[in-house]
Amino acid sequence: MRKIGFLVAGVAALGLALAQSNVIKIATMSPLSGPQAALGEQIKLGAELAVEEAKERFKALGFELVLVPYDDQANPDVGVANANRMINDPDILGLVGTLNSGVAIPASEVLARVNLVMVSPANTNPVVTDRKLPNVNRIVGRDDVQGPAAAEFVYNDLKLRRVFVIHDKTAYGQGLAEEFRKRFEALGGRVVAFIGTEEQSNFVPIINQIRAQNPQLVYFGGIYSQIGPFTKQLRERGLRMPLMSGDGLDSSEFERLAGSQNAKGAYYTTVAGPVSAFPQAKALAERFKAKYGKDIEGFGIYAYDAARVILAALENAIKANGGKKPTRAQVAQEVRKVKLEGITGTIEFDSKGDIQKAKYFVMQVAGTGNWADNKLIKVIEVAAPQK
């Protein structure tokens, strides 16, 4: 018993010593291995670039800035385990992440215990902010707006009336598809089928149903790893109707898996706009390319902005704290007060942690083999619904 007492005292002392160190860590959490690694890496690198660029400024304030990437493998269990590791490292004062709403929701509950702030560059599920946790923020739009935005676009701009809806049975894909269906039917359109599938390879049964229904458009709420082979099989079987999806399609991997010819012309809405949608993003894209040797994609830009939100809040908190290292709660409060002209636009949070005015982008795949060539069809700015 006594030994344990000593151990506890020792650990507590160690914790205290660490808390007083002048190292500030910013964590990122996104899938760095597995099927969604291409998107997750963008988040890590985007945040890393922002942290690297802020290092000098923080040195002047007397702090050493470090980025610690965590790999959640797009798996909620791994995400929760990572969150537990984060809250036990007192130097971590902010988190940029995650990619998947399914990971963000349970992981943020853990972070909320110690008020560790997270700014998400990608989580679009409404639940993420609707729980009104004081530490959870996002600089992107929401599914319950992304789905309806797509429905409005299909009905009003493309003027199509009969749509076949597929989803991947995840919180993200099904949520998106359901919001799409609700709005599309409210507008007066017809959803001829609403189908969920976890299938990764054999889409033939679904394609046969599409052939029978002959819809004017197929809407797929899911991730590129499924939509890519689906599109290839659909087109190879001679079906040419337009395809639309959410931001799960927003990766050059989609074009690789579907083949450029088949991917060409597919529409997608995204909450993370392309480099071409932001005038200031060009310089960032060059710096990114010079440093990492690859192109920045949508989530990379948002991760860069998300990291800058945390860094700005940190600077304010340090000033308010008289130059001393702020507590996690102080940082979380400062994040809500931030007003920042980011690459992606003005960033300001409402009381739930949603961005005041989120942008939604309707894009079309160019099919040139270069994802950056994709055409921006329409930008829609919508405030988050206040329930």
Add this chain to the structure above:
Amino acid sequence: MLEQILVLLPQVLFDGFILGFIYAMIALGYTMVYGVLELINFAHSEIFMIGAVAGVEVFRYLAPLIPNGYLLLLVAVVLVERMAYRPLRRRGTTNRLVPLVTAIGVSFFLQDLVRLIEGLWHNEFFLRMRTIPDLEGSFTLFGGAIFIQTKSVIVIVVSVLMLWGLTYLVNRTKLGMAIRAVAQDLSTASLMGINPDLIISRTFLIGGALGGVAGVLFALIYTTINPYVGFLPGIKAFTAAVLGGIGNIPGAMLGGLVLGQLENFFGTYLPILTAGNFGTEYKDVVAFLILIFILLFRPQGLLGQMVKEKV
């Protein structure tokens, strides 16, 4: 509704055959190994996956290298048998669960090995079969009732050839006779001058080769694969082997075809039959319910015999 079903029916049956042939070829690997060893080789689904990956990699670089890629697969099959199963047999393990657990272990090992290799080599998780222009064509039959891709014709021709070849090998050649002898009684066969280790190794090789071919065809027709792609087709092919009567070669073929048809049929028609209440995602539930129903009446499988005569 009936009209909708009838319009699609020829297409659905055709696609069911394609899937069925692939299941049949995988099922043969399960059934042959079970025939000689009474071992359910769960690592077989990973042999199928490696076949698919090898196929993609070979086509990625050059088609003329096919024999080389295929050789690699066969080496993997022999190694699995040598390193994982034979030592257990040598120790005279009588508990049948031990090799079964080993098989599951080998299966995990192979999945992550392939994931590691592909990750280091191409930094890709999803592998896409290269588009081969000669195979991209398609045509229709019966005034557009059936849409057929050139690729599907290849799948059918190759599978039929392989299945016919296997039947010939098992029934008409010396090796086939030896396999059947080992299947009937291992110790008696060894008294008759047959080296059982060699025959078992060959059986693994033949079953693995079929599984590997099935993998290549799978990658060809469904275009995208990943290191975990073997699991579901593997489980379904195992079911097909049981359905046909495990240890029985024509049974495995029949079981594969029946399962492919059931799955494809319900995948397409469930939403239509239930007015959209049950979607495509329930296809496996319904297909497997029917399988359970069949096995209730014929527990030995469609072509299985109650007597102990295997392979």
